[in-house]
Amino acid sequence: MNRIHYLFKDRLAFLSFLFITATLLVGIFAPWVAPNDPQEVHMNLRFASVSWKFLLGNDHLGRCVLSRLIYGIRPSVLWVLLTLAISAGIGAVVGFVAGYFKGKIDAFLMRICDIMLSFPGYVMTLAIIGVLGVGLENILLAFVLIKWAWFARIIRTSVIQHANAEYVKFSKTLGTSSFRIMRMHILPVSLPDIIVTSSSSFSSMVLQISGFSFLGLGVQAPHAEWGMMLNEARQVMFSRPEVMLAPGITIIIFVSAVNFFTDALQIALDPKLTSIGRKHRKGLKQRTILHRGEVA
Numbered sequence: 001m002n003r004i005h006y007l008f009k010d011r012l013a014f015l016s017f018l019f020i021t022a023t024l025l026v027g028i029f030a031p032w033v034a035p036n037d038p039q040e041v042h043m044n045l046r047f048a049s050v051s052w053k054f055l056l057g058n059d060h061l062g063r064c065v066l067s068r069l070i071y072g073i074r075p076s077v078l079w080v081l082l083t084l085a086i087s088a089g090i091g092a093v094v095g096f097v098a099g100y101f102k103g104k105i106d107a108f109l110m111r112i113c114d115i116m117l118s119f120p121g122y123v124m125t126l127a128i129i130g131v132l133g134v135g136l137e138n139i140l141l142a143f144v145l146i147k148w149a150w151f152a153r154i155i156r157t158s159v160i161q162h163a164n165a166e167y168v169k170f171s172k173t174l175g176t177s178s179f180r181i182m183r184m185h186i187l188p189v190s191l192p193d194i195i196v197t198s199s200s201s202f203s204s205m206v207l208q209i210s211g212f213s214f215l216g217l218g219v220q221a222p223h224a225e226w227g228m229m230l231n232e233a234r235q236v237m238f239s240r241p242e243v244m245l246a247p248g249i250t251i252i253i254f255v256s257a258v259n260f261f262t263d264a265l266q267i268a269l270d271p272k273l274t275s276i277g278r279k280h281r282k283g284l285k286q287r288t289i290l291h292r293g294e295v296a
Helices: 004-011 011-028 064-100 104-118 121-132 136-163 168-173 179-216 226-236 241-267 272-296
Strands: none
Touching: 004 011, 011 064, 011 241, 064 104, 064 136, 064 179, 064 226, 064 241, 104 136, 121 136, 121 179, 136 179, 168 179, 179 226, 179 241, 226 241
């Protein structure tokens, strides 16, 4: 609870958390939040300016930009978040097994991770797209195949650090099962590392899915997605630059919010960083008081 309290004392982190939460809720309830049908075409309203019915104007087919932004949250954020959870879950299982049991099991699992990590992420994704075809589901599948090994490596390192603790050895001496030891003793202390690693990967995955959709390899028309909206506005980027502003600014703000919240989360969950931050603020406060005394 103290860590959570410390986290939300950071105003920027708190605002980022509110923005991320609001974005997720809007994406989940998109059919009830969106003011118009995102795929409804109004050719007589092509590139129409802002109005009460279309708060962010219309695109090249007269579709509501705001509604497409709202529906674009689902592939750009929600599906990416689900993919991240699956990747982190697989990586956590592999990392816990490898880090706890060690020996031949660790060597075998880590060699598989080495093979997966030897391929550059973008090259692997493009290869899967080339074999299975373009589409959001194939990109998300590529993310799972790539990311799980990365998570497994990081989580394994954290598990090894805690698996040699005295309380773990004592539990083994008492005959406690390996599953119970991992669940009761190792998982709670490794959970901060898992959370920070997952949250830091979230923003990069959002950028990647938007980038692939911008290249025409992800979400296909007429479905809405932030990167694809940028691709559609590319043809009029000089004559109608405002069409690119809505999806572009949305991506920048959301990714920035995730990064700000991740930084604050890492500091809140790491006691060393938390103590450093407290000492820094205490020293800054003392210098401020001394400065005010000198001025007085």
